[in-house]
Amino acid sequence: MPRASGPLAEALARRTVLLDGGLSNQLADQGCDLSGDLWTGRVLTERPGQVARAHAAYAGAGAEVLITASYQLGSAAPAELFARSVRLAAGAAEAAGHEVWVAASVGPYGAVLADGSEYRGRYGLGVRELAAFHRPRVEALLAAGPDVLALETIPDTVEAEALLGILAETGAPAWLSYTVAGGRTRAGQPLAEAFALAAASPQVIAVGVNCCDPEDVLPALEAAAGVTGMPLLAYPNDGSVWEAATRTWHAPGHPAPWPAEAWQEAGARLIGGCCRIGPAGIAALAARVSW
Structure with missing residues (x-):
């Protein structure tokens, strides 16, 4: 069965595309209050102009690619x-003055x-319950017309299965991104098993990892390449x-420069940053990597 197509999918067949960085840290740097359970969703609700400024x-x-501020909105949030x-x-x-796609988080x-x-998974819910939670979120986002869905920071193959089932219902293009640690999903499942789920979904245009230690990226990409043959992220x-x-980050003792070129060699076609990576980090990445 052919995979979902569209301008972003076509671009990934030709070159690497640069993603944005962490929305929460940029909003914090702009002086926004992210306290409370809604996190970036609070700023989206109360100070939308600050979200536009961060983008x-x-x-x-x-x-x-700009990823929307919908990451932490629950299924009961207004459409x-x-x-x-x-x-x-x-x-x-x-x-922007250059081509930019919108990924709905x-x-x-x-x-x-x-x-x-989200860094543990295994919520005690099955595929059906998780699909019921995610379906209204996906439908509300798709109604607004993004270029692609970003199924991101997924810790568990059970949740991935639920989301991929919804994709099959809608036919919408998406990427699927796990959060991983130590060569497994956060829930402890083998990465080959996790990435194989994406390979079986024609709606998925790229698969990979996000919100993980940079040291975990290359082994995960190699695992994904071995079972998918798809563009990676x-x-x-x-x-x-x-x-x-x-509600704090514990900083690493000796953060190392990212081997982004090695990620490209492994098949990464969407590269960017997540939490604590700001515009300066994205600009530095843009200067280092061949796009």
């Missing part, structure tokens, strides 16, 4: 809030719990560890 900062740094997240990113894309169930469980954080109880 513009990444586009100005060279990002070719208008999901639509707003897409409109704000689309507005920044239109003003579909964060994991654990992100809505706001207790760090990588947008790790800076190697810090999230402490949910205190």
Whole structure:
């Protein structure tokens, strides 16, 4: 069965595309209050102009894909809030002066719990329950017309299966990005098994990892390449560890430069940053890597 097509999928067949960086850290740097369970969703609700400003900062740094502020919105959030997240990113894309795509963020169930469980998975819910949670979120985002869905920071193959089932219903293009550690998903499943799920979904245009230690990226990409033959993606954080109880990041002792060129050689065609990677980091990445 042929895979989903579209301008972004066609671009990935030719070259590497630069993603943006972490939205939460950029909003914090702009002076926004991210306290409370909604996190970036709070800023989307109360100060949407700051979200537009953050998107513009990444586009100005060279990002070719802007990921919406819908990551932590739950299924009970108003449809208008999901639509707003897409409109704000689309507005920044239109003003960028270069081609920019909009990826609608579909964060994991654990992100809505706001207790760090997106880094553990195994919520005790089955495919049916997780699909019921995600379906209205996906539908609300698709109604706003993004270029692609970003199924991101997924810790568990059970949740991936639920999301891929929804994709099959909608036919929408998406990328699937796991958060990983030590050569496995955060829930402990083998990466080959996790990536094989994406390979079987014609709606998936790229697969890979995000919000993980940069050191975990290359082994994960190699595992994905071995079972998918698809364009890969990588947008790790800076190697810090999230402490949910205190809502703080514990910084790494000796962060190393990213071997982004090696990621490209392994098949990465979407490369960017996640938490604690700002516009300066994206601009530096743009200068180093052949796009």
